[in-house]
Amino acid sequence: MKTFKWFIGLIIIVTLFILNFFVFFQEIDFSYKLINVLLFCSLFILMRVVKGPSVADRIVAIDILGILIIGICALLSIALERSYYIDIGIAWGLQSFIGAMALAKFLEGRSLDA
Secondary structure, X not given: OXXXXXXXXXXXXXXXXXXXXXXXXXXXXXHHHHHHHHHHHHHHHHHHHHHOOOHHHHHHHHHHHHHHHHHHHHHHXXXXXXXXXXXXXXXXXXXXXXXXXXXXXXXXXXXXXX
């Protein structure tokens, strides 16, 4: 059953990739197509956050979601030629790192003081 779910997920990702790059959105810029791919991936990550079998899986999914948001900020900076999106991405990365370390320490059973 697990292999079947992986196969169905792979089919959905490949179908969305083909639709994004070859069928729909023929006239838009390549960076916007990459943003669409990252948004599709973030939907799957959000499913893992909601349905994660354990707390550790949910924390890893939130960390991956942070990485995807940093990528979206970088692509928006390239597409719109605005440098402040890079600043937002850097700030998001720092917050994501601090949050992941705090949650890992909490799951390990240590206090957050030391």
